[in-house]
Amino acid sequence: MMVASQFIPEWLETSLKRSIAIFGQGRSGLAAASLIRKHGGKVQVFDENGGDYSENEFNEEIARAYSLIICSPGFGSSHSWVVAARDAGCRLIPEFDLGAVFWRGPVVAITGTNGKTTLASFLNEAFQQSGIESYAVGNIGSPLCEVLSGECNPEAIAVCEISSFQAEQMSKFQADHVLWTNFDEDHLDRHESMQSYFRSKYNLVSNARGKIVLIGRSVYEYGKEIGVDFQESCVVEDERDVESLGIVGSEFETVPERRTYLMARALWLALKLPEADLVRAAFAFRKSPHRIELVGSVDGVRFWNDSKATNFHAVYGALERFEKPVFWIGGGKDKGGNLESFVRRISPKIKAAAVIGETMERLSEAFENEVCVASVQPTMEAAIRSIAEMAKTGDNVLLSPGFASFDMFKSYSERGEVFRKVIDCLQSERSMKDV
Numbered sequence: 025m026m027v028a029s030q031f032i033p034e035w036l037e038t039s040l041k042r043s044i045a046i047f048g049q050g051r052s053g054l055a056a057a058s059l060i061r062k063h064g065g066k067v068q069v070f071d072e073n074g075g076d077y078s079e080n081e082f083n084e085e086i087a088r089a090y091s092l093i094i095c096s097p098g099f100g101s102s103h104s105w106v107v108a109a110r111d112a113g114c115r116l117i118p119e120f121d122l123g124a125v126f127w128r129g130p131v132v133a134i135t136g137t138n139g140k141t142t143l144a145s146f147l148n149e150a151f152q153q154s155g156i157e158s159y160a161v162g163n164i165g166s167p168l169c170e171v172l173s174g175e176c177n178p179e180a181i182a183v184c185e186i187s188s189f190q191a192e193q194m195s196k197f198q199a200d201h202v203l204w205t206n207f208d209e210d211h212l213d214r215h216e217s218m219q220s221y222f223r224s225k226y227n228l229v230s231n232a233r234g235k236i237v238l239i240g241r242s243v244y245e246y247g248k249e250i251g252v253d254f255q256e257s258c259v260v261e262d263e264r265d266v267e268s269l270g271i272v273g274s275e276f277e278t279v280p281e282r283r284t285y286l287m288a289r290a291l292w293l294a295l296k297l298p299e300a301d302l303v304r305a306a307f308a309f310r311k312s313p314h315r316i317e318l319v320g321s322v323d324g325v326r327f328w329n330d331s332k333a334t335n336f337h338a339v340y341g342a343l344e345r346f347e348k349p350v351f352w353i354g355g356g357k358d359k360g361g362n363l364e365s366f367v368r369r370i371s372p373k374i375k376a377a378a379v380i381g382e383t384m385e386r387l388s389e390a391f392e393n394e395v396c397v398a399s400v401q402p403t404m405e406a407a408i409r410s411i412a413e414m415a416k417t418g419d420n421v422l423l424s425p426g427f428a429s430f431d432m433f434k435s436y437s438e439r440g441e442v443f444r445k446v447i448d449c450l451q452s453e454r455s456m457k458d459v
Contacts, residue, residue, distance in 0.1 A: 032063065035115065036125060039092035040065040045114075047071075047105055048096025049078045052119040055170035056094040059122060062173055070105065087112035094122055097189035100214055120186065121196035123161075123168030129179040131198070132291070133228045135186045136205030136240065137337045139284045142311060143205060144185040147288050150305035151181055154297065162186050188215065192224035200234035201294075203287055207243045208337035212360025219250055226252060238290050240283070260290045274306040280341035281311070314440035316342050316424075320447040322454055324417030327408075327447045330424035331440030335359065336366045342424040343373045349396075350420040351411045353404075355379040355387055356427030356439075364390045366426065371396050376414055378407035382431040404432070404439070408446045 032040070044060055046053045049071040057067045068090075074080035082105040087093075093109050093116045100106070109116055124131070134144045144164045151158040157180035161168045164185040172178060184199070188211055207222060215221035226247075229237055237258050239247075244259045262283040266272050269285070276285035285306060292302045311317070314331040321327070328350075330342045339354065352374045363383065367390035377398035379387040384400045391398035401407035411421050423443045425436075433439040 033125060036092070036122075039115070042066075042091055043068050043089065045070060045082075045087075045090040045093040045109075046096075047082075047093060047099045049075055050096055050098070051170070052167040053094070053096045055167035055173060056119045056122050058173040059126070059169040060094075082108060084108040084112045087114055090114055092117070094119055095193055097187060097193075100189070101192070116193070117196060118190055118193035119167055119169050120162070120184070120190055121194055123172055124197040126172050127168065127178050127182055129177070130181045130200045130234075132181060132183045132201045132203065133186055133197075133199035133232075134184065134203045134205070135188070135191060135225050135228055136203075136243075137208045137210050137335060138333075138341060139205040139280060139287075140185050141332075142281065142315065143203065143284045143287055144183050145312065146284065146305070146309050147291070148183040149309055150288065150292070150302055151183070153305050153308065154301045156181060158183055160185070162190070186228060188221055188224040191227045194227050194231060197228075198231050198233040199228055200232070201236040201291060202228050202232050202234075202238070203291060204229070204237075204239040204243045205284070205287055206240040206337060207246050208335070208340075209361035209366075210335035210337065210359060213358065214360075218246070222246060222250065222252075236291065236294050238287060238294075240287070260287050262286055270303045271306050275309050275311055276306050279344045314437060316345060319444045320451055322412065322447070322450045324419075325412065325415040326420050327443075328420060328422045328424075329440045329443050330422060331429070331436045331443060333424040333426060334428050334436055336361055336369075336426050339366075339370060339424045339426040342422060343370060346373070346420055346422070348420075349373050349375045350422045351375050351415050352377045353380070353407045353411060353421065353423045353443075354425045354427070355384045356381040356425045356429055357431040358383050358386075359428055363387065364393075367391055367394060375419070376411065378411050380404060380407050380432065381425075381427065383427055404442045405446045408443065408450070412450060 043066045046057055046067055046069045049069045060067050069078040070082045071078040072080055087109045093114050095116055095118055134140045141164050148158050148160040159171050160183050161171055162185040238260050239258050241259055244254050247254055266277050276282050314329055316330045319327050319329045333339050363386055371394035374396045376396055378401045379398050380401050388398050388400045399410055429436045429439040
């Protein structure tokens with residue numbers, strides 16, 4: 025394997041002569057620290073929670089000791105530490121910008137309100153199965169700096185899943201190919217407005233060094249509203265017959281995954297790669313857990329786990345999968361957005377709802393104006409059991425929360441596992457009754 029190129033731009037070479045500050049000792053922050061040390065630099069980590077190797081205080085006076093600061097995604101532009109660093113004249117860059125300095129191969133940047141994780145995973149696997157060396161980095165896989173800190177080939181393809189938090193900070197990162205799956209309300213607690221949220225992701229397009237930019241129709245339409253003109257040829261249409269695509273029986277047969285496949289296919293064909301290889305990869309691909317997965321059936325009622333759905337757009341996509349209205353379990357930590365409009369849009373596809381978490385009271389009030397009934401439940405188990413009592417053979421129960429999990433759980437994964445365990449319990453209880 026090759027090691028990272030020793031070429032270092034002047035601004036970074038100058039910074040390496042002094043200590044470099046890193047905000048956040050999460051995985052991306054530690055990865056940046058490792059790469060800096062690999063190239064002979066010194067680092068000081070700052071984290072609000074403190075730790076054995078970090079400081080938990082930062083202000084403008086401290087900032088003057090540093091010329092370069094690497095920001096983890098959790099530090100927004102209004103954070104007091106970021107403001108202090110900016111006022112002290114420091115250069116602030118995200119972990120991705122640091123990694124981009126040393127990566128020499130093609131870069132595929134993937135963003136969007138939903139579908140980016142599945143798209144990045146699938147493309148990375150498809151490249152590898154076709155004999156093309158690639159790495160999945162960013163929100164999926166490892167931070168780019170972590171890959172570069174180890175033994176890697178920096179001339180391979182980097183398939184980068186990039187969130188709006190990461191994209192809003194970028195200035196050095198330049199993608200050869202940008203894939204923007206879709207656009208809808210999300211993270212408005214951070215970005216404050218839809219336009220700000222859009223502009224953060226648009227950084228990937230405006231900084232791109234390549235000619236391939238592929239976007240979903242919703243991206244095109246919102247861009248048009250605010251004066252961002254994409255070429256019509258950039259739009260990947262998401263309605264295609266699955267039989268003609270040759271993917272019947274794969275993970276991508278139904279929506280919303282079919283749209284993910286069409287985005288991957290558009291890039292694949294633009295790169296002039298054999299379509300047969302992509303179809304073969306589609307049949308080998310398996311989604312990660314907690315993404316519209318059937319976890320069990322009780323008395324003919326099917327229970328679906330879509331805990332990964334942490335925003336409204338994801339819920340819309342999940343509900344499209346079902347021909348008839350479902351029983352819905354939702355709610356969680358609010359991330360901003362028009363909750364009343366969300367409920368109004370989903371209610372025609374719901375028989376009844378059980379709502380939990382921080383937003384349960386507001387959701388319940390919003391459902392009062394709709395035909396379907398929503399009950400407030402204190403726990404996930406209570407929500408499932410209340411719905412199970414109403415559902416009948418042939419019905420579907422869908423956990424697709426539409427909100428973050430951090431009010432009740434450590435992650436969406438934990439939320440999904442709790443859902444799964446309750447269904448297992450219901451199945452066991454049913455079995456005992458049949459004995």
